[in-house]
Amino acid sequence: MSVMGDNHGFGVDIGGSGIKGGIVDLDTGHLVGERFKVLTPHPSTPGACAGAVREVVDNFGWTGPVGVTVPAVVTNGTVRSAANIDQGWIGTDANALFAASLNRQVTVINDADAAGLAEDKYGAGNDVSGVVILLTLGTGIGSALIHKGVLVPNTELGHLEVDGKEAEHRAASSVKDAKGWTYEKWAAQLSRVIREYEKLFWPDLFIVGGGISRKADKWIPMLEVSTPVVPATLLNTAGIVGAAMAAQAQA
Structure with a gap:
């Protein structure tokens, strides 16, 4: 019913x-x-x-x-x-x-x-009035760009080239798994990607989702970026x- x-x-x-x-x-x-x-x-x-x-x-x-x-x-x-x-x-x-x-x-x-809209309104971004970028870190890197609750659709930031390689080929969680990297080594690559996003969009907050976000405490502190990064809260x-x-x- x-x-x-x-x-x-x-x-x-x-x-x-x-x-x-x-x-x-x-x-x-x-x-x-x-x-x-x-x-x-x-x-x-x-x-x-x-x-x-x-x-x-x-x-x-x-x-x-x-x-x-x-x-x-x-x-x-x-x-x-x-x-x-x-x-x-x-x-x-x-x-x-x-x-x-x-x-x-x-x-x-x-x-x-869709995940970005939900996190912006009900989750980790609900008290942020500026620009929020959600990144889903899995097989690839999915993205959502939101400003004051308004979505800019289909940003596909995972395909942005960073130092000669697509961002998701550099820092998706699948790359960490395939190469057997430590969190520290992977976080260094993800930092390179996020710094590129910072230069282009100057967001107020990054929200990171995907299965690896459940262990965010193991790698978010290792990121060398200027913008606050928090794990998604609505998960699946x-x-x-x-x-x-x-x-x-x-x-």
């Missing part, structure tokens, strides 16, 4: 391994009840993912608008890239795809952008919450 409260929304977060969703209290940023997760189809084609998203939404009996994240650049509802999903997504009108599958209004947003619910926020904004 759905819980259609006065200020409840619904978000679905499509990841490389799982598709998870839930009802969000948009006053608090908390989930209403538990989230529900299904495995991401392989291959993760648009049609297959649309079916999985429908399964997640139907599990709750939700009847209102839905927000959906994808790990890709999204402009005006159309997917322009494909990271950790099938290449068939490129050029897909994702808003129309999911709206047809779910028979309702759907808003599609980049996954890092941020995408769901941000997707629900995006759907509400378009309703």
Whole structure:
């Protein structure tokens, strides 16, 4: 049964391994009840993912608008890239795809952008009035750039070249794992990347997410940067919450 409260929304977060969703209290940023997760189809084609998203939404009996994240650049509802999903997504009108599958209004947003919106409003950035940059440190580096609650979408800062190498090829957490680096060695590389972002954007705060953020106490103190860096607080619910926020904004 759905819980259609006065200020409840619904978000679905499509990841490389799982598709998870839930009802969000948009006053608090908390989930209403538990989230529900299904495995991401392989291959993760648009049609297959649309079916999985429908399964997640139907599990709750939700009847209102839905927000959906994808790990890709999204402009005006159309997917322009494909990271950790099938290449068939490129050029897909994702808003129309999911709206047809779910028979309702759907808003599609980049996954890092969704997490950034959620962290800015309900999480680590909720008391910062200036420029906030969220970085998701995983297989690559996802990014969200937000100023006073307003998102600049699809920044893709992980692809910025830093000293002759893409930022995410230099400092994603997957690079640390692949090369067997210590936190200290990895933090030195991440510092080089963050200093480049500082020169370009002069943010007031960096929020770092991804699995490695759970051990932030082991490496944030090693960063040699000027801007405060804090771990994300919403963890694996941020995408769901941000997707629900995006759907509400378009309703």
